[in-house]
Amino acid sequence: MKKRQAQREISDDEQIARYAYVLGNVPTGVADRAYAAAFTRLSPAQQDEIVGQLRARLPVPPQEPASDDPNAFARLMRNLHARAALVGIPLAPRLAAEFVASPPVVAYFTTGAGSVTLDQQPPWIHALAGHETAPLDGGRMHHRRGPDSGGVWMG
Numbered sequence: 001m002k003k004r005q006a007q008r009e010i011s012d013d014e015q016i017a018r019y020a021y022v023l024g025n026v027p028t029g030v031a032d033r034a035y036a037a038a039f040t041r042l043s044p045a046q047q048d049e050i051v052g053q054l055r056a057r058l059p060v061p062p063q064e065p066a067s068d069d070p071n072a073f074a075r076l077m078r079n080l081h082a083r084a085a086l087v088g089i090p091l092a093p094r095l096a097a098e099f100v101a102s103p104p105v106v107a108y109f110t111t112g113a114g115s116v117t118l119d120q121q122p123p124w125i126h127a128l129a130g131h132e133t134a135p136l137d138g139g140r141m142h143h144r145r146g147p148d149s150g151g152v153w154m155g
Contacts, residue, residue, distance in 0.1 A: 012093040018124065019096030020087075022105055025121075028078070030108045035077045036070035038098035042091075047073075050091050057085035101128065 010018075023031055039047060051073065055061045062076050076082050086092050099105065108114040109121065109129040118129060 010097070015093040015096045015100075016087050018100050021122070022100050022125075023083075026105060026108050026114065030104050030112070032071075032074040032078070033104035034099050034102040035074035037102035037104055038095055039070040039073040041098045041102075042095065044068075046091055046094070050086075050089065050095060051076075053089040053091075054082055054085050057088065058082060 022034075026034070039050075042050070047068070054076065058079070058081050060081075062079075062082075077086070086095065106128060109118060109125055114121075115129070118126065
């Protein structure tokens with residue numbers, strides 16, 4: 001039986017890096033649903049704070065209020081200026097964590113198109129998708145003589 005590694009605290013910078021990685025690897029539709037899901041997991045005060053800080057940092061504030069509508073927030077986050085501004089606000093790591101762990105992202109990597117490339121994803125994506133990752137045979141792979149080895153011992 002394999003021991004699981006103890007959960008470690010993820011730094012704010014790593015949380016933002018994971019968010020950026022996922023954002024760059026999921027389709028727009030998945031990202032939209034993930035933003036909406038992440039937004040709903042925040043308290044109303046946190047939602048207002050994020051939207052207020054984003055509005056203050058954008059060159060052109062959004063016309064549509066996004067502080068009470070998760071889908072409006074997702075549409076706001078399609079704006080590259082909003083994405084760039086997001087990483088500079090204090091609640092960004094919290095939203096990033098909710099985005100990465102959102103059901104749309106998890107589904108993308110477990111049953112969606114992302115599951116096809118799961119072997120090429122970082123270990124934390126494997127953990128997110130509930131997929132065990134380990135080196136082949138825990139690093140103790142034994143090579144035995146066989147019909148294709150030409151009788152040569154490879155161990």
